[in-house]
Amino acid sequence: MFIIILITLRASGKRGIKQLSIFELVLIIGLGSAAGDPMFYEDVGLLSAITVFLVIILLYIGITKLTDKFTWLERLLEGKATYLLRDGEIILDAFKNSSLSRDDFFAELRLLNVEHLGQVQTVLIETSGEFSVLYFSEEKVRPGLTIFPHMLESQLTDNSTVACYNCGRLCSVPAGEQSCVICECDTWVIPMETKRQS
Ligand SMILES: [Zn+2]
Structure with a gap:
């Protein structure tokens, strides 16, 4: 059964399982449940499991071919990539109907050596759950909201450029004067302007 699982996963054409789309997760669960019975019960033969495997893998390959051809089907089965950030500002709508929180988003950026939002131009979340990040080149880095919690507590001075604590929008109003x-968030923090360290 172990060898059959190996052969089937190789035949699926996937090279690894770093991140699975929902559709691929269904494939793995389907294979897993079909593999379980012959491993547990003596009276369930290998042949029935192999048949199920063949059907699942043929479905997988067939549907993959179809999703390559029809974008609407791909969106239906796998969802679509979503913009989380553009030009240093967080797209708040993207978080409203998503299980992803702003803190998760910041954590993911921190792992990519990002210090503040002025270093990134665009962030997309792919259907696999992975992040695609487009960075500003060194000379184009601008002030942006820091994503390190301890930096958010820095004290504001009057009339400095400030960043919205919630969405990252830059603004030159003194702190506390308007939202x-x-x-409509009324918390402002000092933006950072450091270049990105690789
Ligand atoms: Zn805001």
């Missing part, structure tokens, strides 16, 4: 026009 953000995009998200």
